[in-house]
Amino acid sequence: MNIFVVGLNHKTADVDVREKLAFNGPKLEEGLTRIKTLPEVKEAVILSTCNRVEMYTNVKDPAKAYESIKDFLSEFHGIERNSLETALYTHENADAVKHIFRVAASLDSMVVGEPQILGQLKDAFEFSLQKKATGVLLNKLMKKAISVAKRIRTDTKIAENAVSISFAAVELAKKIFDDLPTKTVMLLGAGEMAELAAKHLVNNGVTEVLVANRTFETGCNLAKEFNGKAVRFEDFVHEMVRTDIVICSTGASKYVLIKEQMHHVMKERRHKPVFIIDISVPRNIDPEINNIDNVYLYDVDDLQGVVDVNRQGRQKEAEKAEGIIAEEVETFQRWQSSLDAVPTIVALREKADLIKKEELERLLNKLPPLGEKERKDIEYMANAIINKLIHPPTIALKEDSEDKDILIATLKRLYGLNEKEK
Amino acid sequence: MGTILFELALTFYFAATIIGIIELFKGTKTTARVMLLLVVIGFALHTASIIYRYIAAGYIPISNPHEATSFFSWCTVLLFLILELRYKIGLLGSFIMPLVFVLMLSSAMLSREIKPLSPVLQSYWFGIHTVFAFIGNAAFAMAFGIGIMYLVQERYLKSKHPSGLFQRLPSLQSLDEINYRLITIGFPFLTLAIITGALWADKAWGGYLRGDPREVWALITWLIYAIVLHARLISGWRGKRAAILSIIGFLTILIAFFGIKLLGKGLHVFL
Incomplete structure (x- = not known):
């Protein structure tokens, strides 16, 4: 009974490798069934996101399991075994538990503290649960991972600070506006960072996207990606009247929007707040505009400033989170070791002995004084009864069976042996 | 007890x-x-x-x-x-x-x-007038607190150094909306308090307005909140200006309430 993690993430594999190994859509169900049928693997959860593909398993022999999982991956995804080896990492037992906790708590993420991973992990676990691919050990482990992640989120401020520019933009937007879904965002020009920021806003609920590009065609294509609408670049100032968030990255050499225009826009939109993100270098929007009431203008340096402040804060919080994880790994291991057969057998015997002792005492107190022989006989009988009763479960536990962990857990529950856990 | x-x-x-x-x-x-x-x-x-x-x-x-x-x-x-x-x-x-x-x-x-x-207070107007006045005042007190929170949050966003309370303060939009809602609650109560006060004054002293300093300050307060509401409806005044005005409005209430008592006497000798 070993917890074993095999996986790859954004640190060990490029995006094209990650893409090839991803278990998306129907592949997940098929992959899970296949991995579960490997002789080495007793339980399995597959977590597949854009930044990582990981398999959490309960195996008998990690070394053997690793080989057969590699075989499976290379065959299933059609990748050469050699190229897999450089990307994959493995963790066993305490390390594996720690790794899974860190993933759940978003300490292992590309953007530390980002909230999506916990949901993805929950989904992965629920899917395995549905497909009956998990058992006592992984069920407990995954539930624990989820609760540890929640604890870290409430006890530390790790999830509070955005540490990438586009996350920072979303964070700021949320502090200006209350209901992003009713807001309109306009992309002014195009660029990777601007598109990423827009994507994050859309992920956070913004539904209406306008794209104003100097080349109308390009704008149309980009608009399609966001299910949005292209507008003529010449009209963008006019369109700002109904736009709440502007992401500008036009590559112009001078300001495309000046204070007077913005004053006019604000009047037209009845002073409803506007959040303008100017990602262009050199800046495309007159910085003076930030002085207008209800206009919040951030350029790249401003956003970077927000990110830097957050990073420092997050470092401290991450240390706190690691402390919590170390503590929780220990708790989990204590639970896991209680699943071993030997302590359970000992506990069962102790319980039986205790019952025997109590009952004997009670009986001997009630009866008139007995001779040495009679007393010995009664004791002998009591011993024989308990021995015969606990013999079969003891044998069953000592046997090396597939479902030993389930047996142990069941036995402990049936006989109420859990109270002794420290 | x-x-x-x-x-x-x-x-x-x-x-x-x-x-x-x-x-x-x-x-x-x-x-x-x-x-x-x-x-x-x-x-x-x-x-x-x-x-x-x-x-x-x-x-x-x-x-x-x-x-x-x-x-x-x-x-x-x-x-x-x-x-x-x-x-x-x-x-x-x-x-x-x-x-x-x-x-x-x-x-x-x-x-x-x-x-x-006192005999003047032995009137059903007394209960109605005072309860209206204080419900209105409480709403404005709350708008005052929300207004300060708005200004703090606005400062964080404009200064581009969001730190400290930034994460825990609500968004500007929700602060602004709650502020507006509070004023729309407080304003009718203040209006009713002024009307009932005038009717009561007419009964007690014969005359709706007696030039009592508190009456004057109440009207000033009323005017300030009327401006907040009017400007918002007509030209979309909101955010910082509304927050500042709701702070000023509440300060005039405090002057009306405590200041006049300290300054001298009027008809509101009881309070």
Whole structure:
């Protein structure tokens, strides 16, 4: 009974490798069934996101399991075994538990503290649960991972600070506006960072996207990606009247929007707040505009400033989170070791002995004084009864069976042996 | 007994204020919960003290400065609890409870003697007028707190160094909307208080407006909030300006309430 993690993430594999190994859509169900049928693997959860593909398993022999999982991956995804080896990492037992906790708590993420991973992990676990691919050990482990992640989120401020520019933009937007879904965002020009920021806003609920590009065609294509609408670049100032968030990255050499225009826009939109993100270098929007009431203008340096402040804060919080994880790994291991057969057998015997002792005492107190022989006989009988009763479960536990962990857990529950856990 | 209840309420409000200030610097879920609990207990005691006084005096206890200030705080706390349950506005208590505590403290320092009700006050107008006035005032007190929170949050966003309270303060939009809503609640009550006051004055002294300083200040306050509402409806004035005006509006209320008492006498000698 070993917890074993095999996986790859954004640190060990490029995006094209990650893409090839991803278990998306129907592949997940098929992959899970296949991995579960490997002789080495007793339980399995597959977590597949854009930044990582990981398999959490309960195996008998990690070394053997690793080989057969590699075989499976290379065959299933059609990748050469050699190229897999450089990307994959493995963790066993305490390390594996720690790794899974860190993933759940978003300490292992590309953007530390980002909230999506916990949901993805929950989904992965629920899917395995549905497909009956998990058992006592992984069920407990995954539930624990989820609760540890929640604890870290409430006890530390790790999830509070955005540490990438586009996350920072979303964070700021949320502090200006209350209901992003009713807001309109306009992309002014195009660029990777601007598109990423827009994507994050859309992920956070913004539904209406306008794209104003100097080349109308390009704008149309980009608009399609966001299910949005292209507008003529010449009209963008006019369109700002109904736009709440502007992401500008036009590559112009001078300001495309000046204070007077913005004053006019604000009047037209009845002073409803506007959040303008100017990602262009050199800046495309007159910085003076930030002085207008209800206009919040951030350029790249401003956003970077927000990110830097957050990073420092997050470092401290991450240390706190690691402390919590170390503590929780220990708790989990204590639970896991209680699943071993030997302590359970000992506990069962102790319980039986205790019952025997109590009952004997009670009986001997009630009866008139007995001779040495009679007393010995009664004791002998009591011993024989308990021995015969606990013999079969003891044998069953000592046997090396597939479902030993389930047996142990069941036995402990049936006989109420859990109270002794420290 | 009434005094003990009042003092206990004051103590709980004080404790809530302290926790509220701690909350500003080092907030956790626990501090927020402890504070709310303290406010709820304080409010229960406060309510009991008002009821007790009502029974002891035999009239609505808003007849002298001590009672009025206490009732003012009571309305404010009630409104705070309603807002807290409805919107769960982070940190609102930290901004409101100090104000409540100061009001209660000034109430505590004023004479608590129960006197027979002066003849002018023996009128049903007395209850209606004062209750309207203080519900309105409580809404404006809350708008004042929200307005300060708005300005703080706005400062963080404009200065581009969002840190400190930034994460825990609500968004500008929700602060602005709650502020607006509070003023739309407070304004009709203030209007009614002024109308009932005028009718009552006519009955008592013969004449709707007597040039009493408090009447004048009440009209000034009314005008300020009327401007806030009007400008918002007509030209979409919102955000910072609305926040600043709701702060100024509340300051005029405080002047009307305490300042005039200190300056001299008018017809509102009772309060």
